[in-house]
Amino acid sequence: MGERFDEAVILGLGYIGLPTAALMAKNGIKVTGVDTNEEVVDTVNKGKIHIVEPELSGLVKIVIEENKLAASTKPICADVFIIAVPTPFKDNHVPDISYIESATKMIIPYLRSGNLFIIESTSPIFTTEKIANLIFSERPELEGNIYIAYCPERVLPGNAVYELENNDRVVGGINEESNQAAITFYSKFVNSNIYPTNARTAEMCKLTENASRDVNIAFANELSMICDKANINVWELINLTNKHPRVNILQPGSGVGGHCIAVDPWFIVSDFPDESIIIKTAREINNYKTLWVIEQIKNSILQFKMENNRKPKVALMGIAFKPNIDDLRESPAKQVVKEMLTFKNAEYFIVEPNVDSLDLGELTSHEDACNKADIIVFLVAHREFLTLERQKQELDFCGIRRR
Ligand SMILES: NC(=O)c1ccc[n+]([C@@H]2O[C@H](COP(=O)([O-])OP(=O)(O)OC[C@H]3O[C@@H](n4cnc5c(N)ncnc54)[C@H](O)[C@@H]3O)[C@@H](O)[C@H]2O)c1
Structure with missing residues (x-):
């Protein structure tokens, strides 16, 4: 050639x-x-x-x-x-x-x-x-x-x-x-290394990589909801389970986002609906996890309101689809923030250190938000959040206190 x-x-x-x-x-x-x-x-x-x-x-x-x-x-x-x-x-x-x-x-x-x-x-x-x-x-x-x-x-x-x-x-x-x-x-x-194959296998290979990640995260997300009901700390559980030499469970979060993992599995499901049972269910579990997170935040807000007779100030920490990036595409955290802003029982501070502006509302610095808020909600484990002092009331959906 x-x-x-x-x-x-x-x-x-x-x-x-x-x-x-x-x-x-x-x-x-x-x-x-x-x-x-x-x-x-x-x-x-x-x-x-x-x-x-x-x-x-x-x-x-x-x-x-x-x-x-x-x-x-x-x-x-x-x-x-x-x-x-x-x-x-x-x-x-x-x-x-x-x-x-x-x-x-x-x-x-x-x-x-x-x-x-x-x-x-x-x-x-x-x-x-x-x-x-x-x-x-x-x-x-x-x-x-x-x-x-x-x-x-x-x-x-x-x-x-x-x-x-x-x-x-x-x-x-x-x-x-x-x-x-x-x-x-x-x-x-x-x-x-560059591995040659045919076009169809290479296309399926990319989709399979992301579907595999999605299925594994869905397992962690499912565990997180079971553990919440059973009053078990899911982060500790996964850490201990992963001590087994042949087990490697991923970390749960607010859902799955981004342009790849939350999207690509559907490319398989769409073409092979009858065969893609696990792949489709994983997508549904990961999407459901975001709705579950929203429900948890709403419940904490209502609880606070009942106990203190006033609306809480809530810091929503992180909007990107994963830690330390500015990419908001298909972000579950952004979906949570959007939904919370329609829930009028609280005042919200929106925090995202990786972007300068946001179409959802004004941004607050992470330090300010933490100082002023009654409830801190960790949605994404950005590095800026890891060193924040522990607050009285925290909801940690991304294992910030376990990293
Ligand atoms: N972002 C990732 O991490 C990642 C990883 C692996 C694969 N991919 C895949 O790579 C592809 C690109 O993703 P991305 O994240 O870079 O997207 P992106 O949205 O960041 O960038 C795409 C760019 O293409 C431009 N564009 C749209 N139509 C065009 C056209 N006809 N001619 C020239 N430019 C055009 C857009 O203006 C945009 O700037 C997608 O298929 C995505 O699934 C992305």
Whole structure:
């Protein structure tokens, strides 16, 4: 194979696309980052970033200054095209691949023989084959002349730069040549193992990883509700249970959020409703846990009101979907805060140290909120909360006192 894959266009400059673009650029690939959001393009072209991701801002600044990365609202010709746009689901949990389709349509006119086309967006199975058909229906002369592969991303937001470089990767080409091309390309900036398979297995692999996490968290969340009823400290229980050499229970929380674990299992359930019993039940348990948290807070508020003859001040601590990030997508904590604000039996302080503003209301610093509140509700275990002095009345849904 003679292709060099020196120039890449990546569509979508979000949590996945921007770190990937910066890392490719750092490793000598000339990168054009394309985003439909002009604000994102302007920010990146100034050498700045629009997301909270440690180590990324320094990297983006350098590669922009050295002209190795440029952002644009339009693609250009290149050797490699990577799709890293969102894949949400519609109201009824049916996956929405329209962003992948429209990003693909944007680049179809720029494709040339010998190009490598990669989908990184999390996708329901068969997506890569569908998108290949879309490309070949508009450009039949490219069939057999371009490489197409699905290469899912498995980074942890907040540690994206390190994990992009060091996590093992799975690549699923539409044929053997596409696998080889994808491996050649990723070897330029990934330091770890790259495992080839077919497109469908790679798509299912990504969905299975997140469904597996969801099922395991659902187990911990179910335990937390059982323990509450039985008056057992679930954090102590899990810690002790995990002393068994072959048991490793995850931690319960306010539910499951984010763009991946709370979404991707539905991509399996939607296509295989009769077979996905555990996967669907886990989704339901994790969603139910958030409603359970809301009920617990409401009960504490009413109890306080009865005992003190006044409305309590309640600090709602953390809105992001997990600790130490600014990502609020599908966040159960945000759902809790939204619901609590409609419950008029208390006055609320909303705390989220990782964002500057919020569409739900004014933010309060964690110190202020803790000093003023009667009830402290820990929804997310942000590092800022770990050192706060213990207050009289706390509701701890994320194990802040056990970390
Ligand atoms: N965030 C994660 O941790 C993570 C991890 C693994 C996989 N993924 C998957 O990666 C994909 C991207 O996720 P993300 O978190 O980076 O999303 P994101 O919302 O942070 O970023 C997506 C970007 O794509 C842009 N966009 C939308 N349509 C476009 C188009 N047609 N052309 C160019 N740009 C377009 C948006 O403006 C946005 O800036 C999703 O499929 C997601 O499931 C995300």
